[in-house]
Amino acid sequence: MAEPGDVLSNLGGDNAAMGNGADNQPVAGLLSQYVKDLSVENPKAPDSFQWKEQPQLDVQFNIGARKVNEELTEVELKITANATTGQGTAYIVELSYGGLVGMRNMPEEQKHAFTYAEAPRILFPFARRVIADAVRDAGFAPLLLDPIDFNGLYIQQLQQKQAQEAATTPPAGEA
Template sequence: MAEEATAQQQQAQMRVLGQYIRDMSFENIMSQKGGNADVQPDVQVEVNLDAKKRPTENQYESSIKLNVTSKDKNSDATLFMLEVDYVGIFYIANIPDEQIHPFLLIECPRMIFPFLRRIVSDVTRDGGFPPLNLENIDFVQLYRNELARRQAEQGAPKADA
């Protein structure tokens, strides 16, 4: 009986305590310039992740920063730009220290991404464009790419100034 209680206490715990838009900017450049509606959009999406410990015990925040740029394939003119910094606040307990970093940059963004996807869809639609439905993001691959980039940076010889 005591063993079951101990095992249950040590089980990993995670709860979303809140989520919010820290910063957002949408610029409809096509309308500002009086562009026509006969365009073939080419959408580029940049994703950056960040996470940090909050002052309260077992609380962390994880953020997804998106930079979305849509250009006309024919003229390369920018149609719109959207920047969003979306944050989730999490209660996380019983995760080993060596696993907290990947947890914050993989599992936490995975939890809040559907809400961010909806915001992007609504903002682009309300901005006069067809709703932009973001593809799923492979947060594991993003994490691996960042680790590889950091290792390459550390291993690369410094250029003479």
């Protein structure tokens, strides 16, 4: 039990103007995650299990986002994996893996970065497991996707967009 006079005071410190318990600090986090859509095709089974040729893999990624309300955004990883050989398609796996992200008290550029870089980084290991399990359940060795540097890709795409905008914007005074 606290002794008399042993009381915390000035909890706000230099931030006393914010008030005790004020909800004005930036916060972002993943609230839930889920398989939105999963399709597994094994069109040549059981013949494909006898093929000796190593399949060629084509893996495609896409990140989408949809604002649910002021504080909630759905982030969706879409992953398609095709395995083909000279004899045909061994398997096709298409996954749409979603996450509900909450963001509050953040500037728009931080929300954008969290939506397209950090949230996919958090979701990817779970989507990767779903893909591996789906391929294994189709009768093949699990497909273990390599880790992806979502932050690096995000920065690269921002730089490309800025370069494109700079190339299409006439210099000042030439309009």
